Amino acid sequence: MARPVIFFLLLLLLSIAWAAAERASYIVHMAKTQMPPRFTEHSHWYDASLRSISDSADLLYTYDTVAHGFSALLTPAEARILARHPGVLSVLPDTPYYLHTTRTPEFLGLDLPAELVPESSTIADVVIGVLDTGVWPERNSFDDNGLGPVPAFWKGECVAAKDFDPTKACNRKLIGARFFSKGYESSMGPIDESHESRSPRDADGHGTHTSTTAAGSAVTNASLLGYAEGTARGMALRARISVYKVCWAGGCFSSDILAAMDAAVNDGCHVLSLSLGGGAADYYRDSVAIGAFNAMEKGVLVSCSAGNAGPGTATLSNLAPWITTVGAGTLDRDFPAYVVLGNGKNYTGVSLYSGKLLPSTPIALVYAGNATNSSNGNLCMPGTLLPEKVAGKVVLCERGINARVQKGMVVKDAGGAGMILANTATNSEELVADAHLLPATLIGEKAGNAVKAYSISDPNPTATIIFGGTKVGVSPSPVVAAFSSRGPNSVTPEILKPDLIAPGVNILAGWTGAVGPTGLPTDSRRVEFNIISGTSMSCPHVSGLAALLKEEHPDWSPAAIKSALMTTAYVKYQNGDGILDVATGQEATPFDLGAGHVDPRKAMDPGLVYDLTAQDYLEFLCALNYTSLQIAAMSKDRNFSCDSRKNYAVSKLNYPSFSVAFATAIASADESASATVTHERTVTNVGSSATYKATATAKVDGGEVKIAVEPAVLSFTETGEKKSYIVKFTAPSLPSGSSGLGRLEWSDGKHTVASAIAFTWT
Incomplete structure (x- = not known):
């Protein structure tokens, strides 16, 4: 038995x-x-x-x-x-999310802080919550000199861990630090503490970079290995920072993110900055969207990165209208590194290399695809290069699959003297600088094709790299980064995303002491600042600017702050030409840059704002035909249901931009047939008495869109006064997939309140 x-x-x-x-x-x-x-x-x-x-x-x-x-x-x-x-x-x-990974204040016009940040009793009482990889607190960017006591409303914590002493880590600048790992560890297993810390400490660098971008203190004589020298500072110098570590080596899990958002809002944060994202999903199934909705109800603005999946269409993350979704543009600063070939041709790339230089006279050059036994040896992946063919030579590698800096290490390990890294069609002419561990530069696709042709056709090809240091005043700038994710909005096409762009290419900010600037295990260098790129970098710029607006206008809602940033954004250079998209070389569209590039000085005094309440967003969900249960999953504190007698429409959401979708007629006896789409909006006066007049423009290939604004004149006699208007867009039937752009502006002679317009035919 x-x-x-x-x-x-x-x-x-x-x-x-x-x-x-x-x-x-x-x-x-x-x-x-x-x-x-x-x-x-x-x-x-x-x-x-x-x-x-x-x-x-x-x-x-x-x-x-x-x-x-x-x-x-x-x-x-x-x-x-x-x-x-x-x-x-x-x-x-539980869903995994992933990170979207000096000169900026001047570029944004923030070099006159007294003009933008007047002394007031509320100046130091704005807190930015950064949900990321943690923080390396032993950085001058977290100096609290000049700041008053921690605000009395603050409920947050600075938690203790074996490598994180809260009495030393936190101060009047960094007022909170927590970590959340239960969801991550339940899916990925225990955290490997030999590689990362089970504490708020940042072993990655990403979180320290984003938090110091948003609100880091001013640090003089900052640079990365001598590049980008100057004073480094965050956008909101006097805002407080609270860090919530939710991202680990294997990603960021939604249960941890939601727990951190829960804590951050309860702690007293006014702005949440999330440089992370997942796939597009219905809002009631998206934990970040759910958390952001309830944060918005409590007056907290949530800023998120748009994603780095560009330049493909409909590649955006964080699509909910109550989230501020930020794409990436360039600065007017670059780090040139010139390729000099033996045939006398020169090509300009970028690099942050700082070390022993190559000879000024060109040395042997080899194309990686001809120095390997691997089918993808041209990509310089680990173990693919033959040392006997690359030793002592400059190696031409192509982008793809593995990290740019890792390709350089592969060349170095095989005995190569230097690397020319060439873009392919995916990245085109976009140049992103890296702190390589050997002499190396990144060049665009066209230059890469020329260097490749030379290296293959010439019997004795040679090359060298000359490093040009830091260059400012680069024109045109900004341009939309090729990696920046694009619209249309795949969940709600009638809501234009991204909302706007901000600097996200080659950004200098604070860095961890745990890894070198490349993040590679073999990189033994330790730096206080690093230069990296991504919409992860553009997001905290907007988070910090939102904190500046909150400091100046503490009574403004998250929607009002977002509106001020959007309606004052610019889409043209000073010469009148439209901002370019580096991926196409053509004028960027609203699906690339949303409302435009942020302009914080104008955002401080926008004239009018498009405000929104939680009730407006609930009616928006009704327009999407969400069920009562789905809406209840979004809004936790309300017993709300849609009224079957009410006419809900997405076009009634009081959004600061317009996405106008026309239906394509499959067949029509009347080729001149047209359709009209009507949107409704309400503006709130946040300035003095004024009269605003409307002008509207549209540009569509293959047709003409007529725009009628009713009324076309709005007069305000007091602050807080609201006026409503409708816009009728009339267009012919065009082939499915057609698109266009436009702009609606209200002006009183002092302020210009602009709304981007995107047209699509489906």
Whole structure:
């Protein structure tokens, strides 16, 4: 009899182990108002709901500020059962998100702080919450000299860990530091503390870079290895910073992000900065969108990066209209490094290399594709180069798959003397600088093709690289970065995204002491500042500028601040030409740059704003035909349902820009047939008495769009006064896929309140 019992026990143990192995983290959204009366605390109800389906399921977090509910480890079967429980709105799988990875203040016109940041009692009472990879607090960018006491409203923490002493790490500038890893560890396993710290400490560098970009203190004589020398500072010099570490070596998980957003809003942050994103999803299934909605309800602006998946269309992350979605542009600063070939031709690239130089006389050049036995050896991936063919030579590599700086290490390990890295069609002529570990430069696609042709056709090709240091005054600037993700909005095409662009290419800001500027394990250099690129870098610029506006206008809502940034953004250079898209070499469209490039000095005094309340966004969700449960999953503190008698429309959302979709007629006897789309808007006067007049323009290939604004004149006699208008867009039927752009401006002679317009035919 013993054998069957033992066999049964083994089966039981195996089934328990199998069930545990199947478990994954889920986020459970609960209807707070439906808590049974026998419970006195929502956390008790959440725990009882979980225990009703499993005694062994692990609870990860409870949420009560930007969400109501909890996250837990569940099997798929348990998740399905729990989803049917009373009071459960939705059960969503934990989702991974990923990071979107000096000169800026002058470029943005912030070199006159007294003009922009007048002394006031509220000046030091704005807090930016940065959700990222943590912080390296031992940096001059977190100097709190000149700041007053930590605001009395602040509820946040600076947590202790074995490598993070809160008494030394936090001060009156860095007032909070926490970490969130339960969701990550439930999916990826325990954190490898030999490579990263299970604390708020930043072993990556990304979080230190973004937080100091947003609100770092001024540091003189800053540079990266001698490049970009000058004073480095964040956008909001006197704002406080609180850091929430949610991103780890394997990504950032939605349960941790939501827990951090919950904490940040409850702590007292006014602005949340998230340089991360996932795939596009319906808003009620997107944890960042859900958290941002409830943060917005509590008066907190959420700024997010647009993503680095450009220049393809419909590649954006963070699409919800209550999120400020930021794309990337360039500065007027560059770091030239010139390729000099033996045939006398010269090509300009970029580099941040600082070390022993190549000979000024060209040395042997080899194309990586001819120095390998691998089918993708041209990409200089690890182990693909033959040392006997590259030793002592400059190697031409092509971009793709592995990191740019890693390609240089591959060349160096194989004995190469230097590297010319060439863009392919994916990146075209966009040049992003790196602090290479050997003499190296990045060149555009056209130059790369020329160097490649020379290296293959010439019997004895030679080359060298001459490094030009730092150059300012580069023109044209800004241009839209090729990597910056583009519209249209794949979830709601009628909402134009991105909202605007900000500097995101070759940005100097603070860095971690854990890794070198390349982030490679072999890079033993340690720097206080680093230069990196991505919409991750443009997002904190806008987060900091939003904090500046909040300092100056503490009563403004998140929508009003966002409107001020958008309607004062510019789309033309001083010579009148439109901002260029580096990916095409042509004028950028609203799907590339949204409302335009941020202009903080004008945003301080926008004249009019397009304001929005939580009620407006709820009606927007009704226009999307969201069910009551889906809306309840978005807005936690409201018992709201759509009114079947009311006419909801996305075109009624009081957004500062316009995305106008026309239907394409499949067949029409009347070729002159046209369609009219009407949008409604309301503007709020935030200036003095004034009369504004409307002008509108449109540019469409193959047709003409007529724009009628009714009324075309708006007069205001007092601050806070609101006026409404409608815009009628009339256009002919054009082939599906056609597009165009336009602009609507209200002007009183002093202010210009501009709205970008994008046209599409579907």
